Amino acid sequence: xxxxxxxxxxxxxxxxxxxxxxxxxxxxxxxxxxxxxxxxxxxxxxxxxxxxxxxxxxxxxxxxxxxxxxxxxxxxxxxxxxxxxxxxxxxxxxxxxxxxxxxxxxxxxxxxxxxxxxxxxxxxxxxxxxxxxxxxxxxxxxxxxxxxxxxxxxxxxxxxxxxxxxxxxxxxxxxxxxxxxxxxxxxxxxxxxxxxxxxxxxxxxxxxxxxxxxxxxxxxxxxxxxxxxxxxxxxxxxxxxxxxxxxxxxxxxxxxxxxxxxxxxxxxxxxxxxxxxxxxxxxxxxxxxxxxxxxxxxxxxxxxxxxxxxxxxxxxxxxxxxxxxxxxxxxxxxxxxxxxxxxxxxx
Numbered sequence: 001x002x003x004x005x006x007x008x009x010x011x012x013x014x015x016x017x018x019x020x021x022x023x024x025x026x027x028x029x030x031x032x033x034x035x036x037x038x039x040x041x042x043x044x045x046x047x048x049x050x051x052x053x054x055x056x057x058x059x060x061x062x063x064x065x066x067x068x069x070x071x072x073x074x075x076x077x078x079x080x081x082x083x084x085x086x087x088x089x090x091x092x093x094x095x096x097x098x099x100x101x102x103x104x105x106x107x108x109x110x111x112x113x114x115x116x117x118x119x120x121x122x123x124x125x126x127x128x129x130x131x132x133x134x135x136x137x138x139x140x141x142x143x144x145x146x147x148x149x150x151x152x153x154x155x156x157x158x159x160x161x162x163x164x165x166x167x168x169x170x171x172x173x174x175x176x177x178x179x180x181x182x183x184x185x186x187x188x189x190x191x192x193x194x195x196x197x198x199x200x201x202x203x204x205x206x207x208x209x210x211x212x213x214x215x216x217x218x219x220x221x222x223x224x225x226x227x228x229x230x231x232x233x234x235x236x237x238x239x240x241x242x243x244x245x246x247x248x249x250x251x252x253x254x255x256x257x258x259x260x261x262x263x264x265x266x267x268x269x270x271x272x273x274x275x276x277x278x279x280x281x282x283x284x285x286x287x288x289x290x291x292x293x294x295x296x297x298x299x300x301x302x303x304x305x306x307x308x309x310x311x312x313x314x315x316x317x318x319x320x321x322x323x324x325x326x327x328x329x330x331x332x333x334x335x336x337x338x339x340x341x342x343x344x345x346x347x
Contacts, residue, residue, distance in 0.1 A: 033073040034119040034296065035110055036061045037135070039102070041126030041267060042081040053191055053268035053284040054078075054125040056306075060288070064297050074297065077109055081128050099127070100159070103135050108155045111145040120185045121296050123287070125267040129190035130215070130242060136188050136223060137216025141166035143179030154178055162216075185223040187294040189287050191267040192231045193217070193242040219244050225253035227290050229283040230331075231266040232258040232345045233314065237327040239263045246338045254338040255290075259283050260345050261314045270315050279312035282344075310344035 038061075040054040051059065058078040065074035079102060110120070124132030142158050158178070161171035219226040228244055246254055259266050261279050268280035285308050292298050333339060341347070 030115070031073060032117045032119065033075055033113070033115070034121065035114060036074060036076045036121045036296070037079075037106055037110060037123070037132065038077065039079045039106065039122075039124040039128035039132040039135070040081045041128045041269060044081045044125070044128070044269065046078070046080075049274060050270075050272050051268070052125050053266075053280060053287070054123055054128060056268065056284060057123055057288065060298055060302060061296075063299050075113055077106065079106055079128065079131075081126070099131050099134070103131055103138060104155050104159050106131075106135055107138060107144075107159070108150060108152075111150040111155070112147055114144055114147065114180070114183070116180060119295065120183070121291060121294070122185060122188045123190065123291075124193070125191040125269070126194050126263065129193035130195060130217065133188065133190060133193060133217045133242075134215040136185055136220045137218070138162045139183055139185065140220030140222045141216055142171065143175040144183045145178050146180055149178040183222055185220060186225070187291055187296070188219070188223045188226040189291060190227070191229045191283060191287070192234070192239075192263050193228065194239050194263070195242055217242055217244075219247065219250070219252060219254050221247075221250065221252070223252060225290070225294055226255075227287060228256040229266050229287060230256060230258045230339075231261055231263045232331065232333065232341070233261055233265075234263045234331060235328040236263070237329045240329070241331060243336060244338060246336050256336065256339045257286065258333055258339065258341045258345055259286075260310055260342065262316060264315050273315050276313050276315040278307055278309035279314060281306040281308035282310040282312070282342075284308070310342055 036058075038054050038058045040052055040058075044052050044055060046055050046058070055078070058076060061074065061076045065076055114120070122132045122136055124130070138159070142162050145154055145158060157174060161168070161174055165171065226244060230241055230243075231239075234241075244254055244256055259282060264270060265276065265279050266283050268277075268284060270276050270280060285303060285306050288298060288302065333341060
């Protein structure tokens with residue numbers, strides 16, 4: 001195959017919406033649409049009983065979209081995290097490879113469907129939370145391509161401007177020519193963000209950090225509200241949280257709530273250990289309450305499905321891949337004024 005064809009094939013993948021689970025409700029007369037983007041964590045699953053909180057949010061939104069065909073328009077996109085198919089995928093799982101391609105793919109999908117006046121809700125868990133926060137930063141720094149300008153070439157160019165310097169005259173000229181003048185993110189909601197990129201080994205991190213430090217993970221100026229559910233009892237250093245930082249010059253809503261439990265408890269990644277589900281449901285209900293207050297349509301009576309107990313049983317830190325991360329350190333609470341501690345947390 002000619003080298004150019006190979007490169008084109010890879011770039012074309014950015015607009016291949018069949019690579020991940022996605023659902024779309026055909027617009028009725030194309031009024032305002034609510035776009036829901038959900039980016040899940042590593043080894044996530046949509047199998048019944050194995051969903052993370054992000055996966056459950058996806059299924060709930062799909063149901064709301066289906067129910068609301070005649071009254072509301074909703075487009076829901078779900079991006080699974082990195083999957084392990086064999087030992088050849090081990091380092092990809094550990095390092096969180098492929099985040100840049102994933103962000104561009106989701107950005108392209110959103111840009112191709114978005115119109116002025118639409119709403120945007122972004123959710124993510126774990127490394128998916130890192131990715132969706134960077135997606136929000138991408139939109140905030142560069143803008144969102146207009147549908148007619150959403151080509152593989154423009155997606156790639158926009159991301160390069162995001163990676164290098166969004167404030168150059170060239171980047172600003174590109175945005176003015178190809179992007180919407182303004183885009184509002186109605187809500188950014190994430191469960192326990194952890195670093196998704198680079199090697200976790202200290203010596204090697206210095207060499208990989210330079211390739212990933214461009215990701216903007218702070219609350220975007222275009223987001224009306226941002227919420228972060230955090231695991232107070234997580235100790236693994238590899239799961240160190242990536243916090244939001246308050247911008248004192250911004251009047252946007254920012255809230256970071258510390259909940260009892262580990263990383264998996266807060267994100268609902270229980271691998272079928274359903275007795276621990278009530279603790280995870282506490283963060284799920286908290287996030288969905290915030291989303292509903294922000295204007296996201298959810299099925300009537302949805303709260304009754306998720307029995308929650310913030311004092312419930314924890315899955316701990318030794319299940320699955322977590323057992324391979326031995327270095328431990330207590331998380332520090334209280335660095336930012338946006339932080340709150342749930343009453344159930346034992347301090």
